[in-house]
Amino acid sequence: MKDPRPAGPPAETATGPAEKAPVAKGTVPGSPPLPGSTHVAIVGAGPTGLTLALQLARAGVDFVVLDRELAGHNCSRATAIHARTLEVLQPLGVTEELIARGLRVDNFVIRDGRRRLLEVPLADLPTEYPFMLMIPQHETEGVLSARLAALGHTVRRPCEVTRVNQDQGGATLTLVGGETLRARYVVGADGMQSRVRTQAGIGFSGASYSQQFILADATLDTLAVSHHELNLFFASSGMTVVAPLPGGHFRIAGSSDRAPEEPTVDDIQALLDERLPDAARVLTTRWTSRFRVHSLVADRYRENRILLAGDAAHVHSPAGGQGMNTGIQDACLLGSCLADNALSAYNGLRRPVALRVAAFTDRLTRMATLRTTPGRGIRNGVLPVLGRSTALRRRAARELAELAY
Incomplete structure (x- = not known):
C-alpha cells in the first residue's frame, strides 16, 4: 500500500489553508460547559457528526458534540448532495432548506x-428528489448547525480529543488541557486522520493514487x-x-x-x-x-465502545461526489442503531456500502485517467x-x- 498521508487535505475534506496547531480546551463563549458524562460523545462536527447529532436529538438520546476547530470551515470542499442523502435528511427537517440554498443539476x-x-x-x-443538489459544504454545515441549535443543542468548540480509553462500561475522553468526558459510546467522525480511529487500533486499508x-x-x-x-x-x-x-x-x-x-x-x-x-x-x-x-476503508466500524462514521471510516476519489453523502448516510443509520440498541447491525450494513462506493469511484477514476492511446x-x-x-x-x-x- 502506498503512503496514505495526504500531500494536502484529503479529497472530500480539503480545507485550503494549512492545518492548524492543536488548540486549548474550552467552548465558544455562551455555549454550555462540558458535562461530566454523556451517552454518546461525537468527535467531529462536519456533516457526518452534525447529522448524527440531529438523529440522536430526534430520538431523545443524550449526546455531546466536540470539535477541535473554533468555528466551521469557510470553504466549499464537498459540493454534491445526492438523492438518497436528501431522502435520509428529510425526517431531520433540513432537506427543504438545503434545496432552497442549492442548485439543482x-x-x-x-x-x-x-x-x-x-x-x-x-x-x-x-x-x-430526481436531481443532484450542488451546494458548498459550509452551507450544508450551516443548515445542519442551525437545525441543531433550534433543537436546543450546540457544538463544544474548541475541544480537541487527545486520548480515548475504553473499559467495560464505556470510554473516557481526555481533551487538550486535561479535561475529561465520560461516555457510554464514542463516535469518531473526525475525518481521514481520525484520532479516535487510531486510539481504537482500527486499521485503514487501501491505497493512494x-x-x-x-x-x-x-x-x-x-x-x-x-x-x-x-x-x-x-x-x-x-x-x-x-x-x-x-x-x-x-x-x-x-x-x-x-x-x-x-x-x-x-x-x-x-x-x-x-x-x-x-x-x-x-x-x-x-x-x-x-x-x-485516497481510496481507504476502515477494517471495521466498531471496536467495543468506539464507532466510526464518515471520512474516519472511508475516503474515496471525488469522482461522482460520493464521500460526504456516504458519511451522512452512515450517521443516519448509526443514530438509529444507537437509539434502538442495535449496534451489532451497523458494521455489516454500512461497511459493504463504503467498499462498493470505493470500488465504483476507483473504476471511474482509473477510466478517467487512462494514459495509453489504445x-x-x-x-x-x-x-x-x-x-x-x-x-x-x-x-x-x-x-x-x-x-x-
Missing part, C-alpha cells in the same frame, strides 16, 4: 474535450459548460471535474502530476486549456487547494455505445444517486 456528463461520450440523466430517478489534484472554486467566462450539468472530462494528462455551484461559480477539480501547493488563477487556466481547449476562461477564484486522492480509444468508443441503453443509463443514475444501496 439534472445531468451527469462524461466528455473527452468537447465530445460528449456518455450522458446520465437524473430527472427519471425513482425518488422525490499517484497524481495530486488541483481544487478551485472559480467564475468562468464560458459557453461550453452548463449550469445544469456536472461534467467529468477525460484527457491523456488526467481527469477534470467541472461542477456548477450557486451564485455563478464552478467547482474545478483536476488531476496533476505537479500540483502547486497554492494554485493560482494561471494554474487553473493552464489546467483547463490543456483539457478543454478554448472552452473556458477563468475570471476569478475564491478558494484553491491541492490534495491527494486504452483511451477503446474507452471513447465503448462509452457512447453503452450510453444508447436506457437501462444502463438508469442503472448508472441510481448508482450515482446512491439509490442502489
Whole structure:
C-alpha cells in the first residue's frame, strides 16, 4: 500500500489553508460547559457528526458534540448532495432548506474535450428528489448547525480529543488541557486522520493514487459548460471535474502530476486549456487547494465502545461526489442503531456500502485517467455505445444517486 498521508487535505475534506496547531480546551463563549458524562460523545462536527447529532436529538438520546476547530470551515470542499442523502435528511427537517440554498443539476456528463461520450440523466430517478443538489459544504454545515441549535443543542468548540480509553462500561475522553468526558459510546467522525480511529487500533486499508489534484472554486467566462450539468472530462494528462455551484461559480477539480501547493488563477487556466481547449476562461477564484486522492476503508466500524462514521471510516476519489453523502448516510443509520440498541447491525450494513462506493469511484477514476492511446480509444468508443441503453443509463443514475444501496 502506498503512503496514505495526504500531500494536502484529503479529497472530500480539503480545507485550503494549512492545518492548524492543536488548540486549548474550552467552548465558544455562551455555549454550555462540558458535562461530566454523556451517552454518546461525537468527535467531529462536519456533516457526518452534525447529522448524527440531529438523529440522536430526534430520538431523545443524550449526546455531546466536540470539535477541535473554533468555528466551521469557510470553504466549499464537498459540493454534491445526492438523492438518497436528501431522502435520509428529510425526517431531520433540513432537506427543504438545503434545496432552497442549492442548485439543482439534472445531468451527469462524461466528455473527452468537447465530445460528449456518455450522458446520465437524473430527472427519471425513482425518488422525490430526481436531481443532484450542488451546494458548498459550509452551507450544508450551516443548515445542519442551525437545525441543531433550534433543537436546543450546540457544538463544544474548541475541544480537541487527545486520548480515548475504553473499559467495560464505556470510554473516557481526555481533551487538550486535561479535561475529561465520560461516555457510554464514542463516535469518531473526525475525518481521514481520525484520532479516535487510531486510539481504537482500527486499521485503514487501501491505497493512494499517484497524481495530486488541483481544487478551485472559480467564475468562468464560458459557453461550453452548463449550469445544469456536472461534467467529468477525460484527457491523456488526467481527469477534470467541472461542477456548477450557486451564485455563478464552478467547482474545478483536476488531476496533476505537479500540483502547486497554492494554485493560482494561471494554474487553473493552464489546467483547463490543456483539457478543454478554448472552452473556458477563468475570471476569478475564491478558494484553491491541492490534495491527494485516497481510496481507504476502515477494517471495521466498531471496536467495543468506539464507532466510526464518515471520512474516519472511508475516503474515496471525488469522482461522482460520493464521500460526504456516504458519511451522512452512515450517521443516519448509526443514530438509529444507537437509539434502538442495535449496534451489532451497523458494521455489516454500512461497511459493504463504503467498499462498493470505493470500488465504483476507483473504476471511474482509473477510466478517467487512462494514459495509453489504445486504452483511451477503446474507452471513447465503448462509452457512447453503452450510453444508447436506457437501462444502463438508469442503472448508472441510481448508482450515482446512491439509490442502489
